[in-house]
Amino acid sequence: MEIFFEGISLIPWAISDASELALIANNKKIADNVRDAFPFPYSLKNAQDWLDLILVENDPPRFFAITIDKQVVGSIGIVSKTDIYRKNVEIGFFLSENFWGKGIATKAIKAATSYAFREFDIGRIYAESFSDNIGSRRALEKAGFTLEATLKRNIIKNGIIKDSCIYSVLREDYKY
Numbered sequence: 001m002e003i004f005f006e007g008i009s010l011i012p013w014a015i016s017d018a019s020e021l022a023l024i025a026n027n028k029k030i031a032d033n034v035r036d037a038f039p040f041p042y043s044l045k046n047a048q049d050w051l052d053l054i055l056v057e058n059d060p061p062r063f064f065a066i067t068i069d070k071q072v073v074g075s076i077g078i079v080s081k082t083d084i085y086r087k088n089v090e091i092g093f094f095l096s097e098n099f100w101g102k103g104i105a106t107k108a109i110k111a112a113t114s115y116a117f118r119e120f121d122i123g124r125i126y127a128e129s130f131s132d133n134i135g136s137r138r139a140l141e142k143a144g145f146t147l148e149a150t151l152k153r154n155i156i157k158n159g160i161i162k163d164s165c166i167y168s169v170l171r172e173d174y175k176y
């Protein structure tokens with residue numbers, strides 16, 4: 001399957017994509033803006049291990065390469081929540097630095113959000129950005145998410161305590 005949206009496609013990750021994933025993910029500027037589970041340097045082994053992990057249960061697909069003309073330019077994933085949170089999914093994403101600032105993340109978030117509301121029995125999709133990650137926050141806003149809460153001193157990244165911002169969209173409010 002492939003999700004086409006305004007010139008980009010989301011294609012479910014496959015184990016054969018490990019080298020392309022490692023190539024785009026091996027960037028400190030990306031690692032600095034996501035959870036510590038995302039390493040820097042990001043090796044081929046890191047890519048293979050992550051793909052092994054997510055591909056255990058990826059039907060219906062939840063983790064996608066963001067592609068343009070078949071070239072992998074980023075990654076976007078939908079993480080299903082469990083227990084009392086099971087009507088939510090969390091969305092997470094990054095883009096190869098060569099492709100920043102072109103509106104691609106915004107399109108990918110819109111495409112993944114539409115897909116998630118179509119495919120899963122959920123009412124809310126959310127994302128968590130570090131408060132100083134203006135690019136991510138802006139992309140989420142442009143994709144129809146609204147700032148729901150700022151969680152004060154919620155995270156520690158590279159030894160620095162920061163706020164994080166929860167952005168969400170509800171099924172009934174989503175227009176794409």
Ligand SMILES: CC(C)(COP(=O)(O)OP(=O)(O)OC[C@H]1O[C@@H](n2cnc3c(N)ncnc32)[C@H](O)[C@@H]1OP(=O)(O)O)[C@@H](O)C(=O)NCCC(=O)NCCS
Binds near residue numbers: 092094100102133134
């Ligand atoms: C965050 C990220 C996905 C954004 O991808 P992108 O394709 O460049 O995003 P878009 O082009 O769709 O939108 C970014 C918006 O933020 C704006 N922006 C980016 N950095 C900015 C800054 N420092 N100050 C003000 N605006 C900024 C851009 O101008 C653009 O807004 P505009 O279209 O109104 O001009 C990408 O930078 C990335 O992968 N970062 C590292 C990983 C990461 O942060 N992932 C998200 C974790 S929650």
